[in-house]
Amino acid sequence: MPEVIKNVACPYCGACCDDLEVTVEDGKILEVKNACIIGTEIYHHASREGRVGSPRMRQPDGTYKDITYDEAIDYTARMLIKAKKPLIYGFGSTNCEGQAAAGRVAEEAGAVLDNCASICHGSSFLAIFDTGYPSCTLGEVKNRADVVIYWGSNPAHAHPRHMSRYGVFPRGFFTNKGHRGRKVICVDPRYTDTARCADYFLQVKQGHDYDLFDAFRMVMHGYADDVPEIVAGVPKEKILEVCDIIKKGRYVHIFFGMGLCHSDGRNHNIDIAINLVRDINEVTKCTIMAMRGHYNIAGPGVVWSWQFGFPYCIDLSKGSHAHMNPGETSSVDLANRGEVDAFINIGTDAGAHFPIRAFEKLGSHIPMVTIDPSVNMAATVSDVHIPVAIVGVETGGICYRMDNVPIQYRAVVPPYNGILTDEELFNRILNRMLELKEQGIECDGKWEYAKAIPSLIPVKLEPEA
Amino acid sequence: MQGGDQRKYGNGIIVSVITCTEIKQGIAIETGKTSPQYFNACSIIELHEDDFKALGINKNTNVRVTSAAGSVILKAVVTTQSLYPGLAHIPMGPWANMVVPAYTYSTGEPCFCGFDCLIEPAPEEKVEKAVKLMHDKCGLKYVGDPHYD
Ligand code: SF4
Numbered sequence: 001m002p003e004v005i006k007n008v009a010c011p012y013c014g015a016c017c018d019d020l021e022v023t024v025e026d027g028k029i030l031e032v033k034n035a036c037i038i039g040t041e042i043y044h045h046a047s048r049e050g051r052v053g054s055p056r057m058r059q060p061d062g063t064y065k066d067i068t069y070d071e072a073i074d075y076t077a078r079m080l081i082k083a084k085k086p087l088i089y090g091f092g093s094t095n096c097e098g099q100a101a102a103g104r105v106a107e108e109a110g111a112v113l114d115n116c117a118s119i120c121h122g123s124s125f126l127a128i129f130d131t132g133y134p135s136c137t138l139g140e141v142k143n144r145a146d147v148v149i150y151w152g153s154n155p156a157h158a159h160p161r162h163m164s165r166y167g168v169f170p171r172g173f174f175t176n177k178g179h180r181g182r183k184v185i186c187v188d189p190r191y192t193d194t195a196r197c198a199d200y201f202l203q204v205k206q207g208h209d210y211d212l213f214d215a216f217r218m219v220m221h222g223y224a225d226d227v228p229e230i231v232a233g234v235p236k237e238k239i240l241e242v243c244d245i246i247k248k249g250r251y252v253h254i255f256f257g258m259g260l261c262h263s264d265g266r267n268h269n270i271d272i273a274i275n276l277v278r279d280i281n282e283v284t285k286c287t288i289m290a291m292r293g294h295y296n297i298a299g300p301g302v303v304w305s306w307q308f309g310f311p312y313c314i315d316l317s318k319g320s321h322a323h324m325n326p327g328e329t330s331s332v333d334l335a336n337r338g339e340v341d342a343f344i345n346i347g348t349d350a351g352a353h354f355p356i357r358a359f360e361k362l363g364s365h366i367p368m369v370t371i372d373p374s375v376n377m378a379a380t381v382s383d384v385h386i387p388v389a390i391v392g393v394e395t396g397g398i399c400y401r402m403d404n405v406p407i408q409y410r411a412v413v414p415p416y417n418g419i420l421t422d423e424e425l426f427n428r429i430l431n432r433m434l435e436l437k438e439q440g441i442e443c444d445g446k447w448e449y450a451k452a453i454p455s456l457i458p459v460k461l462e463p464e465a
Numbered sequence: 466m467q468g469g470d471q472r473k474y475g476n477g478i479i480v481s482v483i484t485c486t487e488i489k490q491g492i493a494i495e496t497g498k499t500s501p502q503y504f505n506a507c508s509i510i511e512l513h514e515d516d517f518k519a520l521g522i523n524k525n526t527n528v529r530v531t532s533a534a535g536s537v538i539l540k541a542v543v544t545t546q547s548l549y550p551g552l553a554h555i556p557m558g559p560w561a562n563m564v565v566p567a568y569t570y571s572t573g574e575p576c577f578c579g580f581d582c583l584i585e586p587a588p589e590e591k592v593e594k595a596v597k598l599m600h601d602k603c604g605l606k607y608v609g610d611p612h613y614d
Contacts, residue, residue, distance in 0.1 A: 012495070050612065123574055157485075190483075195546075262577035326572055333569055333573055356602050357534050360604075376498045381599055
């Protein structure tokens with residue numbers, strides 16, 4: 001008999017939709033309701049043929065051979081002990097229980113522990129350290145916000161149900177007209193599908209968001225007359241018009257994304273955005289929120305802040321105290337400078353999402369383990385690939401939404417082929433490390449570090465004169 | 466809107482490139498990184514119509530994209546989310562990252578958005594599979610595998 005499981009939470013984007021209804025029969029997923037097309041695909045993928053059902057190890061000829069969990073765990077534990085500075089990176093796609101267990105392993109290994117924030121909203125963290133985070137929960141936006149700004153973010157593609165659940169369309173307690181009662185403003189260099197849903201679109205010149213924020217702040221501080229005719233490609237009258245909408249709003253909310261974090265200026269784009277929020281709060285209520293990417297990328301920030309006091313780029317190699325400095329201890333910087341000698345890719349795909357010049361240093365030269373439910377780019381070049389259960393499909397747990405609200409995830413089917421969860425796997429790696437250390441295995445300091453990139457300065461291409 | 470940014474260079478043009486996420490790419494990630502859907506969704510570069518004219522090519526022609534970090538062959542397509550001339554978009558993924566500079570300005574964040582690339586017509590060249598690119602770059606022999614072939 002098919003069974004309908006309700007209140008299932010989706011393990012893809014930071015919107016963490018927890019209103020899914022999944023129909024299952026005999027451990028197979030038949031139908032998914034309420035999810036967007038990406039969420040639906042996750043559940044169908046879990047039941048598809050050809051999944052990796054046991055750990056695999058690369059052979060000298062380049063093929064892979066199935067090995068047991070015991071062998072894979074022994075390999076990983078030995079690798080972590082022998083390495084002087086192993087890097088454990090990922091964690092966007094696993095639950096908090098797995099992240100906490102990995103924290104314990106990293107501490108025992110004296111590793112650098114980092115999550116996808118370092119190539120995503122890491123800039124936002126840097127800005128938050130500087131200027132604070134005047135934020136709210138998504139329910140506040142839904143129930144109160146009458147001016148919503150999407151700045152450098154494209155939820156239509158990246159968080160497909162964000163606009164319908166929180167930002168634009170829902171009818172909330174004080175916003176009972178739904179989208180007709182809200183003014184939506186989109187700032188982006190592209191006329192995105194999000195911009196199509198907006199009332200106002202400011203086409204900012206790529207990389208010049210800082211200038212535009214500056215103009216907004218000038219207007220808020222009463223220096224509108226001194227704003228140039230065009231700022232970052234946006235005409236002055238448009239800036240004044242939008243500032244007017246903001247000032248007249250009862251509750252203004254800014255969502256920002258990779259357009260700010262990845263462009264020139266990085267954290268400074270965000271700290272000026274936060275300062276603008278402070279300025280607006282002089283006239284009306286205003287809050288800001290990072291459009292966090294993965295469903296539980298807020299998780300490691302919270303879990304490791306409890307464990308170590310730092311959200312990401314945590315260097316535990318001193319053994320006695322943790323250290324954090326993103327320009328020095330982030331995964332990409334460590335790879336660029338060749339400062340790691342072993343690499344674990346867990347719940348992410350550094351192969352697909354690191355610049356290749358950084359990734360090739362990790363993938364070619366030093367031992368590498370990938371922990372992921374399915375084959376990804378990092379797995380195709382790893383020495384060992386360990387499959388684990390998919391959170392939200394095969395195992396439950398706590399995950400933090402983009403506004404740091406914890407959502408209880410649940411399993412809808414049993415793990416494929418009896419594979420372990422991340423938490424079980426990391427606990428067993430920790431136990432094996434303690435066993436091996438008891439046997440006298442220790443770091444012999446002989447491993448080579450990854451090779452550094454010789455020249456790193458990004459050269460702007462200039463046409464010949 | 467902002468024209469005049471586009472710069473001729475040999476038989477190509479220099480544009481500013483951004484790499485962003487896209488719904489087709491999101492679905493394809495979940496279908497599988499080695500699936501044809503992923504290949505189709507990510508091994509493209511979206512250009513403005515004017516840039517096609519400047520390059521003298523038709524849409525859906527292969528181009529060579531070169532940055533300070535490297536070079537890759539991609540299929541040039543017309544965008545659905547419109548750009549201004551001189552701005553191009555490659556969906557996030559292994560193809561985009563062949564050209565993304567790894568420099569982080571001491572923040573941990575590579576230059577995913579807003580780096581210069583030279584685009585040249587390369588109609589005879591082939592767009593490589595991601596696994597092949599990955600193996601080549603890491604100096605590993607590509608032997609194929611039942612899980613990703
Ligand atoms: S919007 Fe995000 S969390 Fe919601 S169903 Fe789609 S992918 Fe899942």
